[in-house]
Amino acid sequence: MKKILVTLLLMLLPGLAAAQSYDDVVEAQILPGWRLPNGDHMAALHLKLAPGWKTYWRSPGDAGIPPQFDWSGARNMSAIGVYWPAPHVFWQENMRSVGYKGDVILPLRIRPSQPGKDARLGGVIDIGICKDVCLPHRLRVSASLPAGQTKPDARIAAAMADVPFGAEDAGVTGVSCRITPQAKGMGLTVSIAMPRGTGREETVIETSDPNLWVADPSTSWQGGRLVAQTRVTHMSGGVFALDRSGLRITILGGDMPVELTGCSG
Structure with missing residues (x-):
């Protein structure tokens, strides 16, 4: 919308x-x-x-x-x-x-x-x-x-x-995604294994499909991992598939800006 x-x-x-x-x-x-x-x-x-x-x-x-x-x-x-x-x-x-x-x-x-x-x-x-x-x-x-x-x-x-750093430079050792069904969309939780930062981190999650809308994530540190939770919906309101390999996750507000591509299931 x-x-x-x-x-x-x-x-x-x-x-x-x-x-x-x-x-x-x-x-x-x-x-x-x-x-x-x-x-x-x-x-x-x-x-x-x-x-x-x-x-x-x-x-x-x-x-x-x-x-x-x-x-x-x-x-x-x-x-x-x-x-x-x-x-x-x-x-x-x-x-x-x-x-x-x-x-x-x-x-x-x-x-x-x-x-x-x-x-x-x-x-x-x-x-x-x-x-x-x-x-x-x-x-x-x-x-x-x-x-x-x-x-x-x-x-x-x-x-x-000033372009964001990649995974290796930021010390990221793993990025995993968990998908949960929701009404008219799906819940998406991204968990990033990386050195703990400032506690003020914000994440932006983008998909490779321009018809998908990703809500502003809620971001927090949980058990030594940076976790971003959001909701994904299709502009048509219909069903859709989410390509995990096409996700782009940008981390802002930490010790350094970081951009990551893709995540495991």
Whole structure:
């Protein structure tokens, strides 16, 4: 249901923008970055948010709007991937959202169709912005990516350093999942064997199926393991299968951000 509401909001976005402009709340530009030895190109989307405003991560929580990227204005480009630095967890009126504030740099790894030539990155980005009110906002960006630029951009490199660590670096030795039947869905309990952290950990659980909705988990330490309990439902309200190998579990608020893929039964 939440995803349907988000889609409707994005469809209404041009009308909302006409009613009131929020261009002074967020600025967007492409950092042109540098060409890598293998022919790929590192660039970044740079957002500058006004004080008190925030925007959302790829999985924004029940109270957020997920970003959507349309790179149809790109030239000499066969693939593009977004790297997500560790976000913050925000609480407002007992609702959780996950995102960023202040200066936000999202590194982009681009594969040119013709590696030895300049590329161009351009497109439309729909994001959610939030302060006292939350609403969708549309941004247009464009920049040339010179093939001859090989000096790394320290800002992009710093953002890459904030991307969550993997299981080995975080000392994770096992991730198990338990599924229980529930009305119109299923309960999911994820148990993670790892060194005890701050006690303030929050988890975000994503599935490989965009039609599945995962409620914000309840996270706690139980017997030396970090345990996240949540509920999974299908947007149609019907029955579904859950691919454990496609689960992505992100741990925030601990000693280091951690991202894990898949779990055992």
